[in-house]
Amino acid sequence: MSQSNVPVWDDGQWTPLSALTGDVSADSCVIGLGGTGLTIIEELLRRDERVIGIDAGDVGAGAAGRNGGFLLAGAYDFYHDAVRKHGRERARAIHAATLAELPRIAAAAPGTVRFTGSRRLAADEWELDDCRAQLEAMRADGLACEWIEDALGVGLFLPADASFNPLARCRAMAVQARAEGARLFARTPVQEIVGTRVITPHGVVHCARVFVAVDGRLELLLPELIGRVRTARLQMLATAPTTECRIPCPMYYREGYEYWQQLPDGSVALGGFRDRAGESEWSTDAIPTEPVQGMLEDFLRSHIGVAAPVTHRWAACAGYTDTGLPIVEQVREGVWALGGYSGTGNVIGALAARAVVGAALDGDFFAVRTLLGENRRTES
Structure with a gap:
């Protein structure tokens, strides 16, 4: 339960x-x-x-x-989008500042941060092309980013990112x-x-x-x-510790609408599907709902391939700007x-x-x- x-x-x-x-x-x-x-x-x-x-x-x-426990360098937008929306100078400055902040966060709370990197996985052909555009933009500005294809998916590996509690x-x-x-x-x-x-x-x-x-x-x-600024509800679940999978770092999928990672004890924490629930998730009520939790559990079973029981379901409120x-x-x-x-x-x-x-x-x-x-x- x-x-x-x-x-x-x-x-x-x-x-x-x-x-x-x-x-x-x-x-x-x-x-x-x-x-x-x-x-x-x-x-x-x-x-x-x-x-x-x-x-x-x-x-x-x-x-x-x-939240999902991700420590990601850069702005809200993927790097190439940040360059397009805010200009290369500002995008690079934000990225540099976040990279410098990561070790400060780790130092302020010893033992809570793991420097694992993160991955952006493409959900379809459009996102594959978008990942390539991000890779090109990051490499052009000397930022660490790698193309990766394996059983976990196809997309980008960003080695500077981290996971934390x-x-x-x-x-x-x-x-x-x-x-x-x-x-x-x-x-x-x-x-x-x-x-x-x-x-x-x-x-x-x-x-x-x-x-x-x-x-x-x-x-x-x-x-x-x-x-x-407008408040949205973000929902997550987590499983019992499992050896069914090995997820080496935080994962972003479908432009970040789904995100998951495996914790040191083997449990899997997964969030997402805010957009699929429509206007109901623009809410100040931080209570999990059956529609989103159902989509999360279906994704856990069918996409990530984890059958371990769900042990936690929770929600939080976060602010969004245009x-x-x-x-x-x-x-x-x-x-x-x-x-x-x-x-x-x-x-x-x-x-x-x-x-x-x-x-x-x-x-x-x-x-x-x-x-x-x-x-x-x-x-x-």
Whole structure:
């Protein structure tokens, strides 16, 4: 029997944080204790800031701890598409920045990252041609990419990418942040942000600046972003450990709509089919549904060839933008927003976190502009 809406990453060993009760003050308040929020906290602590972090759930309770566990270099778009949409200079800069960020993510959460590379598998003839176009563009810019054909499929191998346990990463970062003096609170939903006061059910955070670092449901916390970011539900399942297959690295299929990997214990984690469910998956409800779970299980059995029982089924909410570039900007005086990673926030989210701290504390917008291009309103 599968666990209901519990990600395969959860080992059940975490002690939940306490909720905020009473009024508190700090230099900065970070809303959202996922990878982005915790990276912001890490950066602020390095600057001797007094930091309070809050989350409506707990550490890694959103998409940051419930995703597929992929660490991929580059932007949301495949490299040749990023060059076409954003220009070669920006595409190369984003790719270089993400490559540099990967070892930092590994260092911040020792033991959670495996440098396995990743594969993009073609689902049809059109995608085979698209893979060739990506290979040509990456090689032209000196980026590591290989053509591969074997029993697992035909497509690309990207050796710089990695696999990781996203929830373990968040928890390790939270433990370190608390040890360095950050005050973190769970089960503390935000009711309203008034100026730079963060109002919650049982207390108010008084601070000089607010960082809203949530991906899914960002437009609910900051209504001014409605129309620029939209929340989607992403669904996954995982199996019991199995020796039926050997999957050496994270796999992307059908332009990334399906994705899977095999964990160190042999279990297989699989996600996808958001597009096949239509408008129903544009949702802020992070609950697995029978139609998508049925498609996932059919794909697991027929395409991947795994008969092991399903042990986990879960969902998460993630923000999408029309441009594929994230939201990283000051939306009100002293209030900064980060999100809209379009399902690929593990690395870009960390970059956005470092960029926004530089912009907010130093007035340095270079990294934000590199990430966003024309999708920014940073000086508003």
